[in-house]
Amino acid sequence: MQSRSPKITIKMGGKTPDMTPPTVKSIPETSENDQNALEGSSVPSNNDRKETDENVLDVSSSDYSSDDEDKNKQMVVYDYSQNGSEPVKPVKKTKSDKPRVVSKTPPSVGAFTVQCANCFKWRLIPDQEKYEVIREHITDQPFLCETTRQWNRVVSCDDPTDIEQDGTRIWAIDKPDIARPPPGWKRILRLRNEGSSKFADVYYTSPTGAKLRSLPDVTRYFESHPEHAQGIGLGRFSFQIPKPLQKDYVKKRPAQMAAPKTPETLEPSPVEPLAWAGPVEKLDLQLAEPLSWAGPVEDNNGMPAYLKTPEFDPANQAAKKAKTDDSNHL
C-alpha cells in the first residue's frame, strides 16, 4: 500500500494547463477524517459525525466554454477518503447585472466509485444497487479491488485506478453504512445546484409511490399504511446526504449577528446593517456553469478541458473571498 495519501485534486472552472503539480493538500475539514480513515481508526475525531469511511461522490463539473450546454455532471462515490485536496471552485465571473439566473438543472449522479481499502484506487461500481450494497457494510466489510468479482470483473490493486479526480466531476463524500432501502422502496439522492443552502436532498419513494423526505414523514406514512410497515424499522431509512469536497459548493449561512451589547442610549440607533447576505460577494461563485447531464461513467476519459490548477490554498482562506478569478481568466 502506498505510503502516503494518494492525492485527490479537483480542478475545475478554468482551463489551465497544469503548471502546478496536482496540489494535494488535505482538505481542512475532511482531512482529519481522512487521516483517520487512513489509519483505519474508526474514531471520528472532533467531528460528531463519523465520516471515516465515507464514500465520495463526484458530481460533475462542467466546462463552461460554449453556449451549448453540453456539460458534464457526474457524481462519483468512493470509499475511504483518506486524502483531500482543495477543490477549485468553478468560479465564473460574469457581469452580474442580473440578480441571478436561476433554474439551471442541478447536477446528477453520474457514477459511483469506491476506493479500495488496500491500494486506495478507485473502482467504479456498475450501478447504484451494487453501490448501496457495498456502502451498507463498508465499515465492517471494507471494499477491496477483488470485491469487483462480485460482478465478474477481474481487477487487482496492480491495475490502474478506474477514475481520477481530474476536475471533470464534482466529488462528494458519502456517508458509510447506510442501510439499503427496504424492498419496494427506493432511496433517491437529488443534488442541488451550486450555491444552494444544501448540497442535496434525500427522499424515499414507497412501494405506493409516496415520496418521503424525512423520518417523521416515514413514520406518518407507516401510520397510515400499516400494511406496508411490516417489519420495516426506521433504521432502514437514512436521510443523510453526502458532503461535497468542494468547500464552497454550498452557500454558507451568513453569520448570525450578535445582538448589540449596549442596552440603550437615547439614540434611535440608526444602524442597520443590511442583511447583506452574500449575493454580492459570492456572486462569482454562484454562476457555476450550466451543468448538464453527462452520461454514465464510461466517458470518463473524454474529459473536457477545463482544468484549472488550484492555487487555492486551504490554508489561506483569505484568497477565498477575494478574486479567485484572477487566476481564472480565460
Add this chain to the structure above:
DNA sequence: GCCACCGGTGGC
C-alpha cells in the same frame, strides 16, 4: 457549524 425537517414557490 451541521443537519433534520419542513415551508414556500416558480415552473410546468
Add this chain to the structure above:
DNA sequence: GCCACCGGTGGC
C-alpha cells in the same frame, strides 16, 4: 394544482 427545488431555522 402539483412538485421539484430551494431557503430557513431550530436544535444539537
